[in-house]
Amino acid sequence: MTNLAIQIKGLTKIYPPDNRAVDALDLEVKEGEIMALLGPNGAGKSTTIRAASTLCGFDDGNVIVSGYDVDTHSLEVRQAIGVVAQQTGIDYFLTGRENMVLQGHLYRMKKADINARIEELSSYFELDNSIDNLVSAYSGGMRRKLDIACALIHRPRILFLDEPTLGLDIKNRKILWKHIDKLNKEFGLTILLTTHYLEEADNLSHQVAIINNGKVQVIDTPDALKNSIHGDSITVTFDDVGKNEQAFFHYAQQQSYIKGTTWEDNKLHLYVEDGGANVAALMAVATDNDAKIANLSLSRPTLDDVFLKYTGTSILDTKEEEGDEWWKQWAGKGGNTGKWKSQWGEGDSDSEGGDDNQAWKNSDWAKENSGVNPGDQKREEAQQNGAWSEGKQWPEQQSGNNTSGEHKSQKWDQSQQGDWQNNEWNKNRDGGEK
Amino acid sequence: MLADTWHLFNKYMRITMRMPMWTLFTLIQPLIWLLIFGQLFKDFVQLGEQDYMGFMVPGILVMTVLFGSSWSGVSLLREITAGTVDKMLVSPVSRVAIVLSRVLHSSAQVIAQAVIMLLVAWILGATLNMNPIYLLMAMLIVFLLGVGFAALSNGFAIALQREEPLVMIGNLMTLPLIFFSSALVPEQFMPDWIQLISAANPISYAVDAIRAVLSTTPDLAIFGQGLMVLTLFAGASLAWAVTAFNALRD
Numbered sequence: 001m002t003n004l005a006i007q008i009k010g011l012t013k014i015y016p017p018d019n020r021a022v023d024a025l026d027l028e029v030k031e032g033e034i035m036a037l038l039g040p041n042g043a044g045k046s047t048t049i050r051a052a053s054t055l056c057g058f059d060d061g062n063v064i065v066s067g068y069d070v071d072t073h074s075l076e077v078r079q080a081i082g083v084v085a086q087q088t089g090i091d092y093f094l095t096g097r098e099n100m101v102l103q104g105h106l107y108r109m110k111k112a113d114i115n116a117r118i119e120e121l122s123s124y125f126e127l128d129n130s131i132d133n134l135v136s137a138y139s140g141g142m143r144r145k146l147d148i149a150c151a152l153i154h155r156p157r158i159l160f161l162d163e164p165t166l167g168l169d170i171k172n173r174k175i176l177w178k179h180i181d182k183l184n185k186e187f188g189l190t191i192l193l194t195t196h197y198l199e200e201a202d203n204l205s206h207q208v209a210i211i212n213n214g215k216v217q218v219i220d221t222p223d224a225l226k227n228s229i230h231g232d233s234i235t236v237t238f239d240d241v242g243k244n245e246q247a248f249f250h251y252a253q254q255q256s257y258i259k260g261t262t263w264e265d266n267k268l269h270l271y272v273e274d275g276g277a278n279v280a281a282l283m284a285v286a287t288d289n290d291a292k293i294a295n296l297s298l299s300r301p302t303l304d305d306v307f308l309k310y311t312g313t314s315i316l317d318t319k320e321e322e323g324d325e326w327w328k329q330w331a332g333k334g335g336n337t338g339k340w341k342s343q344w345g346e347g348d349s350d351s352e353g354g355d356d357n358q359a360w361k362n363s364d365w366a367k368e369n370s371g372v373n374p375g376d377q378k379r380e381e382a383q384q385n386g387a388w389s390e391g392k393q394w395p396e397q398q399s400g401n402n403t404s405g406e407h408k409s410q411k412w413d414q415s416q417q418g419d420w421q422n423n424e425w426n427k428n429r430d431g432g433e434k
Numbered sequence: 435m436l437a438d439t440w441h442l443f444n445k446y447m448r449i450t451m452r453m454p455m456w457t458l459f460t461l462i463q464p465l466i467w468l469l470i471f472g473q474l475f476k477d478f479v480q481l482g483e484q485d486y487m488g489f490m491v492p493g494i495l496v497m498t499v500l501f502g503s504s505w506s507g508v509s510l511l512r513e514i515t516a517g518t519v520d521k522m523l524v525s526p527v528s529r530v531a532i533v534l535s536r537v538l539h540s541s542a543q544v545i546a547q548a549v550i551m552l553l554v555a556w557i558l559g560a561t562l563n564m565n566p567i568y569l570l571m572a573m574l575i576v577f578l579l580g581v582g583f584a585a586l587s588n589g590f591a592i593a594l595q596r597e598e599p600l601v602m603i604g605n606l607m608t609l610p611l612i613f614f615s616s617a618l619v620p621e622q623f624m625p626d627w628i629q630l631i632s633a634a635n636p637i638s639y640a641v642d643a644i645r646a647v648l649s650t651t652p653d654l655a656i657f658g659q660g661l662m663v664l665t666l667f668a669g670a671s672l673a674w675a676v677t678a679f680n681a682l683r684d
Contacts, residue, residue: 053524075526083524087517093449105441106525150521 004064005031005158005190006052011061013047013214021047022058023214029207031157034184034191036201038303039211040311045194046086048211049160052192053083066157079107082151083160088143092136096127096146099135100153107154114153121149125179141172145179152183159183161193165200173197177204198303208303210310217310222303229301229309230259232275234282236268237295248291252282262308269308271301435528442527442535443542450543460505461547464498468555471618488561492572492644493617495548496637499576500611502544503583504604506536507591511600519682533679536588537672541580548576561650568647571657575647578664579640585671592678617641639663 006029013022022044029035037045050056052063054074063070066080090099097118104114122131125145135143144164151159164180165173181204183189195201201208202222209219218225238245249268253261257278260271272278275298286293308314450457472487513519522532552569556562587604594600612618614628615637621629632638643660646653 055520055523078524078526081524083521085517085520087515087520089517089521091445091449091518093452094445098445098448102441102445103521103525106438106522106527108437108526 003031005029005033005066006035006192007062007064008048008052009062011048011051011058011063013044013051013056013058020214022051024061025211025215027209027216027219029190029192031190032184032188033207034180034193034205035207035209036205037192037194037209037211038196038198038201038307039194040313043211043311044214045211046162047214049083049162049192049194053081053160054078055083079154080156081158081160082148082154082156084144084147084151084162084164086163086166088147090135090143090147090150093134095134096122096131096138096149099146100131100150103150103153109154117153117155121152125149139172141168141175144168144172144176148176148179156189158190158192161191163194163196165195165197173200180204198307202303208306210307212311218306225303225306226301229271229305231257231271231273231301233299233301233305234270234272234275234279235295235297235299236270236286236293238266238268239292239294241266244289245291248286248289251285251289255281255285257281260309262312264308264312264314267314269305271305435531435534438528438531439534439538442522442531443538446535446539447542450539457543457547460502461498461550463501464494464547464551465554467497468494468551468558472558472560485559485561487555487558488648489620489645490618491552491555491560491562492641492648493612493615494555495551495572495576495644496579496615496617496640497608497612498547498551499544499579499640500583500608500637502547503540503580504587504608506540506584507587507589507600507604508597510536510588510591511595511597529680530676533585533588533672533676537581537584537675540584540587541577544580544584545573545576548573562648563650563652568652571647572644575640575643575657575660575664578661578668579636581668582636582664582671585668585675589671589675589678592675592682611635611637614638615641616645636663636667639667 006027008025008027011022011025011027012020014020021042025044025048027035027048037048039045047056051058052065052070054070054077065077068076068080070077091102094102100118100121101114104117109117118131122128125148127142127145127149130138130142135146138146148159148161148164161180165176168176177200180191180193184191191204193200193204206221207219208222208225210217210225220228249261249263252258252268252270255278257273258270259273262269270282272282279296279298283293283296304314468487468490472490475486475490510519519532523529552562552572556564587600590603591600594603614631615635616624616632617637621632621638624632639660643657643664646656646660
């Protein structure tokens with residue numbers, strides 16, 4: 001039986017006055033596994049990592065890390081883990097080596113062991129040539145690598161990575177992925193990471209946990225999650241959602257090939273059997289209802305579709321947290337973490353337990369169409385029920401498909417073909433399938 | 435805890451040594467006071483046999499300590515924002531050592547600044563007792579005052595959680611504390627109500643103790659009294675800062 005490296009049961013963290021950043025969250029990470037926490041800003045990812053790494057207290061629940069209770073055996077937990085937070089935390093006015101030496105001392109390591117470990121890690125992260133340079137001269141990617149190297153100096157069994165590639169360009173991101181993957185494969189390091197990048201969760205992790213409103217909505221392998229979305233994904237974007245577009249939605253979801261629908265502001269996500277063959281039929285429904293489609297794309301389901309299904313918002317639309325250097329964040333803002341943020345943050349998008357994923361509710365469209373748009377109701381229902389699960393269909397679909405024979409028999413209006421051709425049909429959205 | 439304190443102190447000293455100008459910048463204001471105030475008031479304030487410059491130097495040293503140590507909290511906030519404090523907190527390092535190392539670093543810095551100020555005053559012709567033993571005793575007072583105010587600055591940083599109010603409080607406190615003490619004028623020159631405040635002001639005890647040992651006729655009784663009060667002040671401030679830091683958990 002595989003041992004559990006991290007076991008979280010009923011974790012609840014409430015920020016005053018009643019902001020439930022994490023709400024009865026359960027999570028298990030097996031030894032040697034990479035688990036990615038995927039969720040919108042304010043979903044509770046960072047708070048979960050902070051609680052598991054002894055950085056913040058919590059109001060309820062049990063957190064066992066490497067066999068130790070974080071509440072009663074915090075010292076043992078700290079010795080067993082390495083943590084890389086969103087802010088690098090390394091000193092810019094020290095050299096890479098000095099940072100690592102200090103970190104080794106803080107873990108009460110012997111000098112010879114520290115030196116040996118620095119050689120080993122600087123070589124592993126390809127920092128040999130710059131290890132004696134001041135960190136202020138490092139690039140963002142090098143700083144991140146040094147940060148991870150510092151977190152590994154004492155040979156932890158578990159590594160927490162909070163947005164490890166935030167602010168890095170794609171080249172550096174991929175380099176870091178290679179290192180993280182190697183750490184897991186070669187050294188059996190258990191890794192719990194949070195990320196906004198779908199590709200990161202998809203490529204790196206064995207398991208993905210989608211978190212929303214402080215709760216885990218679903219945990220599974222990336223492939224299983226993607227397979228849970230049956231068929232292809234068609235995203236229809238409208239300039240404006242009026243009566244015609246609502247009628248299109250109404251009739252579209254009655255088509256037998258439509259397996260699921262999700263509204264996201266003025267975008268309608270449709271999960272379709274054999275999308276390539278059925279997109280023309282779908283366009284016919286749009287034409288019949290005189291729905292003005294601004295954009296249409298067809299792709300295989302990605303983790304974004306899974307994310308959308310469980311959180312009601314696309315991760316591609318969530319505001320990316322700034323990967324600014326600390327001095328930019330510092331300028332005029334004061335502290336930017338934990339207690340600091342909760343007391344002084346002015347609508348900071350990163351504030352845990354925030355309502356960012358409810359932003360659609362405040363959109364002009366949502367206000368104008370309150371109580372009218374069926375997608376609105378579905379989303380409400382999905383959120384209340386923890387989103388629809390595999391195989392679950394909306395009542396309209398369950399009660400029978402294709403009730404509108406009239407629409408089915410209507411022919412594709414050739415006059416609309418020009419509009420259709422102008423629409424984007426990108427089968428490789430998000431880079432397509434792996 | 436001592437080893438942790440040493441390693442962290444070492445880090446802060448290393449960073450300071452890489453930015454020596456910062457240490458010198460904080461000397462500008464006390465230097466202006468010494469040069470301008472000393473010259474302006476030297477004939478105005480009649481102190482019998484003692485020259486005003488010599489009288490004023492202990493006050494300027496204390497001012498140097500206040501200006502220097504009040505920045506300690508600002509750098510703590512910077513470290514919190516940069517994630518450096520979190521990096522320490524996830525390690526098994528002693529929490530007391532984190533505060534202690536910062537406070538000791540700040541005190542070491544103000545001692546270096548005080549030595550420079552003392553040398554400048556001596557070069558300018560202030561009458562001072564330059565016996566190394568008495569100079570060391572004066573620096574002991576500077577150290578304790580530095581510990582006290584650096585700890586207060588760190589404590590306020592955690593309580594206020596933002597740089598702007600911290601700097602504002604630092605600036606607001608410094609001058610009144612100086613004026614409500616015997617730093618610039620002898621106690622007998624003060625109105626009764628200021629004398630009352632002065633008696634409760636640790637700055638007065640620090641100034642009197644330094645003045646007592648830098649005088650050509652040292653008074654160890656006054657020094658002893660100052661040493662006792664400042665040890666209590668430094669201890670209490672440090673205890674408060676450590677308590678505030680230990681509560682620093684979301």
